[in-house]
Amino acid sequence: MSHDHDHDNELDPFAARVRALETILTRKGLIDPAAIDVIVDTYETRIGPRNGARVVAKAWADPAFAEWLKSDATAAIESLSYTGRQGEHMQAVFNTEETHNLVVCTLCSCYPWSVLGLPPVWYKAPPYRSRAVIDPRGVLEEFGLTLPATKKIRVWDSTAELRYLVVPMRPEGTEGWSEERLADLVSRDAMIGTGLARQPA
Amino acid sequence: MSRREANGHAADLPPGVDAPVFAEPWQAEAFAMTVALHDKGLFSWSEWAQALSAEVKKPGAAADGHDYYEHWLAALESLLASKGLAAKSDVDAMAEAWERAAHATPHGKPILLENDPSPTE
Numbered sequence: 001m002s003h004d005h006d007h008d009n010e011l012d013p014f015a016a017r018v019r020a021l022e023t024i025l026t027r028k029g030l031i032d033p034a035a036i037d038v039i040v041d042t043y044e045t046r047i048g049p050r051n052g053a054r055v056v057a058k059a060w061a062d063p064a065f066a067e068w069l070k071s072d073a074t075a076a077i078e079s080l081s082y083t084g085r086q087g088e089h090m091q092a093v094f095n096t097e098e099t100h101n102l103v104v105c106t107l108c109s110c111y112p113w114s115v116l117g118l119p120p121v122w123y124k125a126p127p128y129r130s131r132a133v134i135d136p137r138g139v140l141e142e143f144g145l146t147l148p149a150t151k152k153i154r155v156w157d158s159t160a161e162l163r164y165l166v167v168p169m170r171p172e173g174t175e176g177w178s179e180e181r182l183a184d185l186v187s188r189d190a191m192i193g194t195g196l197a198r199q200p201a
Numbered sequence: 202m203s204r205r206e207a208n209g210h211a212a213d214l215p216p217g218v219d220a221p222v223f224a225e226p227w228q229a230e231a232f233a234m235t236v237a238l239h240d241k242g243l244f245s246w247s248e249w250a251q252a253l254s255a256e257v258k259k260p261g262a263a264a265d266g267h268d269y270y271e272h273w274l275a276a277l278e279s280l281l282a283s284k285g286l287a288a289k290s291d292v293d294a295m296a297e298a299w300e301r302a303a304h305a306t307p308h309g310k311p312i313l314l315e316n317d318p319s320p321t322e
Contacts, residue, residue, distance in 0.1 A: 009312055011303040013228040014274055020295035021234060021277070023288045023314060031237045039233035045224070088246065108254040118222040126267030160250035
């Protein structure tokens with residue numbers, strides 16, 4: 001034991017600085033601590049890749065929705081009540097037989113929060129941010145995704161104003177499936193482009 | 202997580218899907234404060250992206266991304282300082298007060314700023 005008394009609470013420097021900011025901003029009336037808790041809860045439990053999976057499943061099942069998603073993803077996604085908080089525009093990029101799409105943010109970590117929740121650690125880490133553009137095929141192989149050499153890979157670099165959602169190809173053998181059942185095949189990685197939709201069991 | 206509950210089956214989820222997005226509570230608080238301040242119109246999301254980008258491109262960022270929220274916090278501090286909303290010296294002083302308060306709080310009790318034994322204000 002390094003402590004010989006009971007006054008052994010420590011705040012690490014980052015935690016102390018966050019509390020300091022919170023105190024200063026609360027006293028200025030700029031933030032409400034209760035609202036902060038709500039935001040944390042929302043992003044930890046309510047918003048996640050299930051939202052994006054529903055968008056993709058609807059596009060698979062409903063050609064009119066797919067067209068709308070292609071031409072105005074921001075409005076099409078908003079129609080399902082998944083609204084971006086940062087006023088960002090969305091663009092849906094559709095995988096085809098010829099082209100696979102991959103999303104990155106080389107600048108920082110812009111990500112379509114409203115449909116995918118918060119980004120995974122690797123999305124924010126320097127290796128992915130720097131290598132996805134230079135060597136997308138190699139990066140995908142590290143994710144266990146080996147694409148045929150004939151398939152083009154298109155890399156989309158997100159910005160604060162424009163975020164991308166990959167619409168993976170619908171797996172074979174899912175004709176007539178409900179949107180709900182289809183959504184179960186859509187993983188987060190498939191919507192970033194580091195994976196494909198799951199095959200039906 | 203909600204995804205797991207909603208699906209009722211987790212066996213086919215790729216690894217990492219359910220990894221926690223915040224490693225420590227302060228990371229979630231720093232994130233939420235940024236969202237709340239933006240909602241209040243104190244900065245645009247482009248301004249935020251610029252501030253964050255300036256931090257994450259500094260040399261020495263960890264390859265595994267574990268220090269991401271440290272950059273996030275530094276970006277938030279610099280943006281708030283540049284907007285005149287929270288001067289660095291004020292944040293330094295308040296952070297020290299919180300550390301003193303933590304140290305003066307018996308183990309197991311909530312840390313409150315009132316526990317700071319030598320308040321300066």
